[in-house]
Amino acid sequence: MSKLFIKCPRCKTTHFISFLKHSAYVCSKCGYHFRLDAPKRIKMLCDKGSFREFDKNIKSLDPLAFPKYKEKLEASMNKTGLKEAVVTGECKIGGFPTTFGVMDPRFIMASMGSVVGEKITRMLEFSYENYLPAVLVISSGGARMQEGIYSLMQMAKTSAAVKRLNDRGLPLFTVLADPTTGGVTASFAMLGDVIIAEPDALIGFAGPRVIQQTIGQKLPKGFQKSEFLLEHGMLDMVVPRKNLKAVLTSLLEIHSTRPYENLRGER
């Protein structure tokens, strides 16, 4: 791929990369939402200069001595300049303070190993301690196979942290981008108090190929896409990328006061 141009994977229109950022990395012809890395998301959603990163020095180990895992980690770190597949911190969105986490699909498909689970849990715990809402922008291939059972257990760890946050009357807002699958969908992604998805994102538990192999028939059109999930009651809204910041701002504003204090013991 040349560095100046990029082809839309859906309608094959060629775009100047430098122009694409003016349209929030959405194809001007067909509306395809290009996958975004974490730094771009932060720039797009957090108020300028407000993002303060947490835990940027946590790195994965190779607890199972899994074939080729170390090399994979090394390559991902070199490619992205990140230490792991999620960036977490606190920031302001539309003037409202919140914790903010974003997954980076360039890093082993933003799969969840110990570090991703730990950073997200710490971020949720920071919200809990400091009475802040939490926003997570998610895209992930699911649990990180190379960390075996440790990665599976991150699902329990993060889900318990969301529960604690909610018990204190604090909200989690999740934004699901393409793709959100497997163990990440089956934990914090689907636990948002409000769940937003970008248009046409693949969202599901089992991958389409696995399902097709199991049932041996063709999958319906639009299966496991955002609009399909909205229709089946699994999401609150599908929001085009250019409106995302405005929608998050509104959500944070509505949740910034409690007209009726029914959690005296907890708060």
Added chain:
Amino acid sequence: MNKEIEREIKHLKDKVKKLKDRVLKGNKKEAKKIEPLIEEMSSKIQELERLNAQVKPIDIVRLARHPKRPTTLDYIRLMIRSFMELHGDRRFADDQAIIGGIGFLNDIPVTIIGHQKGRNTKDNLKRHFGMAHPEGYRKALRLMEQAERFGRPIINLIDTPGAYPGIGAEERGQAEAIAYNLYKMSGLKVPIVSVITGEGGSGGALALGVADRVYMLSNTIYSVISPEGCAAILWKDATKSEEAAESLKLTANDLLKFRVIDDIIEEPGEGAHTDHEETAKRLKSKLLETIKELLTKDLSTLLRERYEKFRKIGVFVEDMPEDPLVKM
């Protein structure tokens, strides 16, 4: 156990035999040269035989999936008095891949829930080989919340290849159903004990696995992905499941070492399938001992310890920032 190793052993044994024949026939000078060679080969054979006798992860995978293993309904029959099965998620259906109900463990009223594999092909079609749809996890949660209302401890028996991958399952929110179980179970106000009794397959297993104590029977597995699935992704070859089973570190011994589980319940003889009664007896005594202990904990301790139990799982390093004055 391993054909390659067996071939190698046979090859070495033939060689040793030939060398020994030569010693018997030949002169003393030659014998002196050959004897150390024979010795070296003999020790190599011994080593290979020891390796070959070792139980490999793939053998445990096979035992964990053995069709004659006791199922949840067998354990209930052998452990629980006055059991009553309760049905349905009150939302959509009664998933037969997970069953549950109430009864007595000795004198303690309990709620017991578990994946249910079929005992034959017809039964397996009805129960989807123990792979639940969302309504299975929702039924389990309904029964657990019922247990919470009445202060009953919960026992979960886990034996599933994983959550069912299908159109209906996705349409009805497979991911949400699993996520919501993890979320709710982390705060359920009664003791929970989960035991892997066969296959602990990924999210479908964990959906019954957020507990105060997690045990595994000795010939069971607990894994983020099946060895076949792992091999298909990693080597694009599902037949390399033996290597994958090795790499995934999915046996009870591995998980105890990682401190992901709390203890192993030894199976009798050649495995649980050879003696249902004895297996159930051992499971029951472990459950009784554990539940009695958990019942003495006050609620805030119980919940704090459950949170901590999962909170601390994970392996990573944390470098200090290069300049300690820089705010992290």
